[in-house]
Amino acid sequence: MTVTSADRKPAEAVSSGEPLEYTPRPAIWADVPDEKWNDWRWQMSHRLNTVEELEQVINLTDEEREALNAEGLFRVDITPYFASLLEPDDPWGPIRHQVIPKGRELVKFDSMMADSLAEDEHSPVPGLVHRYPDRVLMLVTTQCATYCRYCTRSRVVGDPSANFSRADHDAQIEYLRKTPQVRDVLLSGGDPLTMPQRMLEDLLRRLREIPHIEVLRIGSRVPVFLPQRITDDLVEMLRQFHPLWINIHVNHPKEITPELSRALARLADAGIPLGNQSVLLRDVNDSPEVQLELVHKLVKNRVRPYYLYQCDLVQGAGHFRTPVSVGIEIMEALRGHTSGFAVPTYVIDAPGGGGKIPLMPNYVLSMSPGRIVLRNYEGFITTYREPDEPYQRRRLYLEKPPREEGAQKGVAALNAGEHLTIKPEGYDEIHRRGRKGEPPKRGRRNYEDRYD
Numbered sequence: 001m002t003v004t005s006a007d008r009k010p011a012e013a014v015s016s017g018e019p020l021e022y023t024p025r026p027a028i029w030a031d032v033p034d035e036k037w038n039d040w041r042w043q044m045s046h047r048l049n050t051v052e053e054l055e056q057v058i059n060l061t062d063e064e065r066e067a068l069n070a071e072g073l074f075r076v077d078i079t080p081y082f083a084s085l086l087e088p089d090d091p092w093g094p095i096r097h098q099v100i101p102k103g104r105e106l107v108k109f110d111s112m113m114a115d116s117l118a119e120d121e122h123s124p125v126p127g128l129v130h131r132y133p134d135r136v137l138m139l140v141t142t143q144c145a146t147y148c149r150y151c152t153r154s155r156v157v158g159d160p161s162a163n164f165s166r167a168d169h170d171a172q173i174e175y176l177r178k179t180p181q182v183r184d185v186l187l188s189g190g191d192p193l194t195m196p197q198r199m200l201e202d203l204l205r206r207l208r209e210i211p212h213i214e215v216l217r218i219g220s221r222v223p224v225f226l227p228q229r230i231t232d233d234l235v236e237m238l239r240q241f242h243p244l245w246i247n248i249h250v251n252h253p254k255e256i257t258p259e260l261s262r263a264l265a266r267l268a269d270a271g272i273p274l275g276n277q278s279v280l281l282r283d284v285n286d287s288p289e290v291q292l293e294l295v296h297k298l299v300k301n302r303v304r305p306y307y308l309y310q311c312d313l314v315q316g317a318g319h320f321r322t323p324v325s326v327g328i329e330i331m332e333a334l335r336g337h338t339s340g341f342a343v344p345t346y347v348i349d350a351p352g353g354g355g356k357i358p359l360m361p362n363y364v365l366s367m368s369p370g371r372i373v374l375r376n377y378e379g380f381i382t383t384y385r386e387p388d389e390p391y392q393r394r395r396l397y398l399e400k401p402p403r404e405e406g407a408q409k410g411v412a413a414l415n416a417g418e419h420l421t422i423k424p425e426g427y428d429e430i431h432r433r434g435r436k437g438e439p440p441k442r443g444r445r446n447y448e449d450r451y452d
């Protein structure tokens with residue numbers, strides 16, 4: 001087969017003069033002038049949230065109506081652009097299922113928690129979650145462009161009267177100023193790209209002024225829900241703050257429209273490295289085939305699949321959960337079968353606040369002194385012979401001394417021989433049976449740091 005230049009035509013014809021492709025609009029918006037439709041402010045102020053509004057775009061089921069009329073429902077709000085992707089006649093359509101509530105989201109399930117990641121416990125000041133040694137999660141707003149039904153932060157997100165204040169932002173920045181081990185700040189919420197641009201710019205500028213902060217990141221689903229917001233002006237503002245990384249959130253290939261592709265091209269052209277964090281969602285993307293299609297479409301848009309999250313134990317997400325084996329099955333179907341950079345890391349964000357824990361199939365089958373037995377994605381089994389000489393590492397050149405992680409060094413400290421054990425809280429007391437009053441042995445070979 002010969003490949004012509006026409007076959008290599010990029011998906012987007014931004015500069016070629018060809019008419020741009022757009023997602024078709026439902027009839028109710030047929031008469032909206034393009035300048036309005038393409039204006040993110042118009043999109044934000046015409047979001048849909050009632051039965052009456054949604055009925056003009058989709059045929060609601062009884063279960064959807066029941067949810068939309070229920071007391072205490074997590075906020076519903078959908079931009080007209082994203083609503084134009086909803087499957088009008090299929091309540092199990094992968095777009096519709098993510099944003100239109102169903103009665104079953106109100107059903108409680110075993111092990112459900114409000115704050116399943118214990119973020120509030122790891123919060124030195126409101127909105128700042130400092131769980132890892134060198135990076136923090138900074139919640140800067142409670143507002144989003146559209147609300148996901150399985151929101152992991154539904155306890156704080158959605159209420160327009162409970163947003164972070166200027167004083168909260170000041171306190172967050174003050175904490176970061178005096179916490180030199182933080183080198184990476186991840187702005188999230190809510191969705192930082194829904195904030196007034198001046199407010200976001202001011203935050204980014206103040207963070208950039210802190211010398212020990214090396215990398216800034218924004219986690220945002222705005223490109224997906226409201227690609228109109230990714231204007232040249234916004235991108236020019238963001239690119240002042242490099243190195244700045246953005247992680248978006250796409251769960252299904254249908255979300256990657258011509259509009260999203262153009263927004264991503266703008267961000268990538270401004271030198272912003274793009275990643276994607278998706279959530280493994282039952283009835284949306286819980287198959288190897290959908291995941292493969294998704295990661296291929298992402299990398300074509302210069303977005304590197306970053307994490308695939310196991311669904312959190314949070315109210316509203318019960319019916320989206322899958323067995324963990326589904327995630328493992330997906331990882332087995334991706335690794336080796338496609339480009340390495342298209343394979344995300346599958347993680348469980350540990351309930352109770354342990355952070356992200358990666359999961360994958362086992363590739364190590366066995367070991368003996370000097371040999372490791374491995375299998376590849378095809379089931380081919382091989383042996384790697386280790387060097388015969390005893391291994392001694394030379395002192396390697398470093399530009400600066402490594403940052404001190406203190407008590408968080410964890411299992412790496414066991415590898416380094418700095419500690420012999422890590423003990424659960426109360427371990428020594430339990431095992432001092434009958435020897436009350438005798439103090440527990442302490443010393444270099446007794447890891448006393450507690451992980452609480």
Ligand SMILES: *Cc1c(COP(=O)(O)O)cnc(C)c1O
Binds near residue numbers: 129130186356
């Ligand atoms: C996910 C997360 C981060 C960032 O983790 P990375 O693995 O570096 O992407 C930081 N803090 C908190 C609390 C998080 O949940």
